[in-house]
Amino acid sequence: MGTISQDHAKLDSDTIVDAIRPLVEEDPSIKVKYVIVEVQGRFNYTVSYHKAWLVKQKAVAKVFGDWKVSYQTLPIWMKAMTVKMSGSRVQIKTLPVYRESENVQGVRVLHRIFWGFYTCIAAFRHCKPPVQVDGMHLYRKYKGALLVVVAQDGNQNIVPIAFAIVKGETADALDFFLTNLRRYVVTIDSVSIISDRHTSIDAAIARSNGAWSPQRTWHMYCTRHIGSNFLWKFKAPYLHKLMVNTGISTCCYGYIHSKFVASAYD
Template identity: 85%
Template sequence: MLPVYHESEEVQGVRVLHRVFWSFYPCIVAFRHCKPLVQVDGTHLYGKYKGALLVAVVQDGNQNIVPIAFAIVEGETADAWEFFLTNLRRYNVTIDGVSIISDRHNSIDAAITRSNGAWSPPRAWHMFCIRHIGSNFLRRFKAPYLHKLVVNTGRNKSTTKTTKGFKSRVRHTRNGVMRSVLAFDGGHRWRHMTTNLVERINSVLKGARNLSMTAIVRSTFYRLNELFTRKSAEAHERVYNGFTYSEFATKRVEESFRRAGSIVVNRFDRRNEMFEVRGMQDGSIYTVNLVQRYCNCGHVPK
């Protein structure tokens, strides 16, 4: 929070929000089940309220993109990125051995340098997006054929003589080859060469970037709530030994009632794992709860 001044005097009891960082508990928990790699990027706000929206995303084992943290700051300055990365380390990325991919923005480099090792080896590895490296190269040298060679060299997986020569030329530069070339990254990139994941999220939030700060936070909440709800429903339909979750759960109930005679499953509540079953012999109707391991017939389902 910053003080407010009227002419040269500070207005007492009034403060202006300078920066804000937020994350949601499901996002914090989700990171524990994702690749130890974070992509970060910033995008400008437009409309009445200026500044920048900073975003961090990760990816799970099913290639799903998971946003884990956001911040609204005055711009992509070194101080702003330091604020974002410090809070990201404090609340979300609390483990060591992680990687972070960003563009070549000098303010990000400066913020990582100020992090007292929180985003530096061996606790973390900072990598560059090869697409941004190529764009910067093309902007400077205006040579499209060399631009393609640079990008292909960065994406090369084998340590050929060409990439070894490239390594020897940049070994002592400020950035270092490990931050730019896949063949020498030590496996810390998880084969991610760009910041495409976080840029996709920025495109999704494009319509919210002209809103007020409160509205932006609310927008991320509702969008993430919808995402986690949808993915939860999809997870319940995953396959068990060739059956969907619903089919598999039904078979569990049928197996547990096999000794009691033939039954028919009338209804199934996927959310609560509740069944209504009817016995074929006497027409009796029972309720089965797989979560609480309870059936009003007196038989415990296994």
């Protein structure tokens, strides 16, 4: 009879969810267009993009739990991790809930969380001294930022050593992150911390009571971030190349180069 192009009232979402569930279990990030192809192949019927998107969200929630359930089970999951993987570190900060200026008893919401897997903490002992801090914005229903610290081993492999979920890259959030990083993971001195030029990390380092200050650590700016900002401002690829080469030069005072170049166009 050919392919039906309109939404079919009797082909409900539960039927489609059952059909695409194996795909979602294998790859939760499956693209909507592949969901449409799967439905068309099974039912000789093409669903609209909007309906396919809604069905995929429903399938993800059915397999992995919805957003609310995931956040509610986060403390339980973290507790299980520290029990089963002794030496892992977790710090959770919550906030009270208010309704019409009154505190709702027995209810708190996630504010920020820091964690480090024991295997990653142990691996850092065998990595090179520099560590790099970076953040990534989170989207979908709950906003925020994922903070990650990575190091490099002797074979030049990138090793993630600590993580945090915070509301945003603010001075308070980064202070929380760096404090726990110093307390539980990067406990040695004579290390360097690499970051972008976000003012919040400078503020967090300044309020660390010397934990991230010379001579215990050295703060360096990431050459890639500096190069990106340099090119955006000056639109000069040739100068951008020279600047990047300066930043990655094998000089014992390379961090001074990065600081100098970073401030040269302020």
